Amino acid sequence: MRVGRIAPFLVLASATLLGGWFLQEGVAREENVYNQVRLFQEVVDYVSDQYVEEVDREEVYRSAIDGLLSGLGDPHTSFIAAREYENVRIRTQGDYGGVGLEVLPRDGHVTVMNPIPGGPGARAGIRPGDWFVTIDGTPAEGLDVDAAVELLRGEPGTPVEVEMGRPGLVDPIPFTLERAIIQLRAVPFVQRLEGDIGYVPLQVFQATARDELQAAVDSLRGQGVQRLILDLRGNPGGLLEEGIGVTELFVDDGATVVETRGRGAGQSARYDASTGPTFAGMPVVVLVDGASASASEIVAGALQDHDRAALVGTTTYGKGSVQSLFPLTAGNVLRLTTARWYTPVGRSIDREVGDAAPRADHAALALTGAVVEVEGELDRPAFRSTAGRPLLGGGGIVPDVRVLPDTLTTAETGAVRALYRQGGEFNAALFAYAVSYIQQHPGLALDFEVGAAELAGFRTVLDEREVEVSDGVFADAERYIRYHLEREIAVQAFGEAGGFRHSVRWDRQLSRAVQLISGVQTTRELLAAAREIEGSTALIAEEAAVEAAAEAEGPDPSTDEGSAP
Structure with a gap:
């Protein structure tokens, strides 16, 4: 009987003591937060009132917010001021144009992830991986994605001047883009x-x-x-x-x-x-x-x-x-x-x-x-x-x-980067030649090929448009030029589906996919075929799983050099 009466009392006593401890701990934490907020406000007050030069109090608070968010190290977190957010909201709901570029933050830059096919950016020659240096004269460094998109949007038909950085190039590439209404189908063709x-x-x-x-x-x-x-x-x-x-x-x-x-x-x-x-x-x-x-x-x-x-x-x-x-x-x-x-x-x-x-x-x-x-x-x-x-x-x-x-060889890469320095002028020349070529070949078949005569004709167009490309650069970049010349002609003549059909022979990834799926009857057979390819990820993952399991189990005592014989 005595044990039965004591046990409830001990539980009650423990709950009372723990409740008091938690209550005190909560009060202590609240006081600590209050002290931190007060400390921050004191620093702001001193800076605003006593700093040797006049400081805008609103800017001090904004800088503190920016510092807090940048300290998270997350490129996708940002503060959007009311005026900026309202402008974005209004423009996204109205009849405004864009330049057809999907952008994301990467390595501190507003970087192009994907130019929308047929859009102003893709037509001008902007590539995935390019990043904005300036937008209509505004430095892009430090801009978040929303602010950059806001500068790029505008009335359809109006121009926007941009300078783009590109891997491997020291100087930015200038482009003039004409804004347009971007309409994109999820599936452009089959x-x-x-x-x-x-x-x-x-x-x-x-x-x-x-x-x-x-x-x-x-x-x-x-x-x-x-x-x-x-x-x-x-x-x-x-x-x-x-x-x-x-x-x-x-x-x-x-x-x-x-x-x-x-x-x-x-x-x-x-x-x-x-x-x-x-x-x-x-x-x-x-x-x-x-x-x-x-x-x-x-x-x-x-x-x-x-x-x-x-x-x-x-x-x-x-x-x-x-x-x-x-x-x-x-x-x-x-x-x-x-x-x-x-x-x-x-x-x-x-x-x-x-x-x-x-x-x-x-x-x-x-x-x-x-x-x-x-x-x-x-x-x-x-x-x-x-x-x-x-x-x-x-x-x-x-x-x-x-x-x-x-991929391109070292020599080809150097030549292509030299072409990039011409900015949108090179791509404009591609488009001009393609249109002219199609007009001169009304019965053009999809299996056409660009030969020496066509390359020479394109070189003439570059000279006429005063696009500076040396003979050495043109020769080293010939494979790249031929590919893009043929694709531009195919797209202009036969649409995106035609461009795909004409250039499919260069698509190594698609070729491997066709090779892999040909002849299999089931998904199980497909996955088994993928596993059998030398260097497949499945084999690498299997080795990683075995190593992880071995590490989890610890060293084998029978092979431990420090154990007794």
Whole structure:
């Protein structure tokens, strides 16, 4: 009886003591926060009132806010002043034009991730990886993405002068862009390749992405297509719901598509497929590259995690963070990173996380003009797909089969960089020659080729337009010039689909995808074929998983040099 009476008393006493301790701890923390706020206000007051030169108090507060946010080391978090936010809101709701460039912060610059095909930026010759140096005379250094976009937008038909930095060049390249209304289809065209293989490029995850993709694949299946190559290269992302919708076309009902993890209320969530797969069983290869970002990575990661597709290309961009807008006093807005994306098996998409692998050992220039980040040995954490297939994590999505695009030699790269110094004039000459060539060849066939005579004619156009290109540069850059001359002619004569069909023979990544998917009847056979390719990511991931397991178990006592015989 005595024990029964004492036990409740001890519990009550412990609760009372702990409650008092927590109460005191809470008061102490509140006092500490109050003291810190008071300390900050005292510093602001002294600086505003006593500094040797007059200081704007509002600017002091703004500098403090900027310092706080920059200290987070997150390029996607920023303070948006009321006037800036209102201007952006008004312009995005009105009839305003742009220059057709998808931009993201990278390495302290507002960097072009993807020029929209046919847009002013792409037409002028701006490439992925270029960064803004000036926009209409305003230095771009220190600008956040919203401020840069605000300067680039304007009335359709009006010009905007920009200077662009480019890897490998010391001096910026000047361009004059004419703003235009940018209208972009998610799926610009479809193409039946050899046999029963279909090809669909998905350029952006806009409001109609799922519907356009479904219609595209349905049309190909009506032509007898049974295997699909889905091209997400250069796709910068877009709407989350469209990324989920596209994934739902291929994975089972209830399968996890993506997960967010954050500390704030409502920031951690899981998004599952809510419909059955429309294209169940169809073997799929997904093409990805360093410009595949955000929703593209969500789709690629989910299909890879669920063993639904084989990925071919290069590691994706690694834009795996979620930003939320918080209204502040006087109409100001805080854009704050509040969560990160994770694939169904828990791989982080974001390159910013601490265990992310370095972006690249070095960069090369592709025949297309794109900058290619060349990864060396993959030192990344190991994961397993839902079926137990080895995968690699660490930020960005590593494809199952890594294939670099056709890259330029050292001599070719130097010559092409010399062409870049001519800015938009070189690309303007390409366009002018292409239009003239098409007019002179009314019966032009898609299999045309540019020979010595055409190259000489283009050289004449460069001279007439006073584009300074030396004979040595022209000779070293001949392969690059020939590729872009043929593509420009094909696009102008036959549209984007024609440009694709004409240049497909140079696409090493697509060629590998066709080779991989040809002849397989099931997704299981496709993934097995991908694993058998020398240097496949699956084999690298398997080795990483074995090493990780060995480290987790610790050293084998039988081989420990310090143990007794």
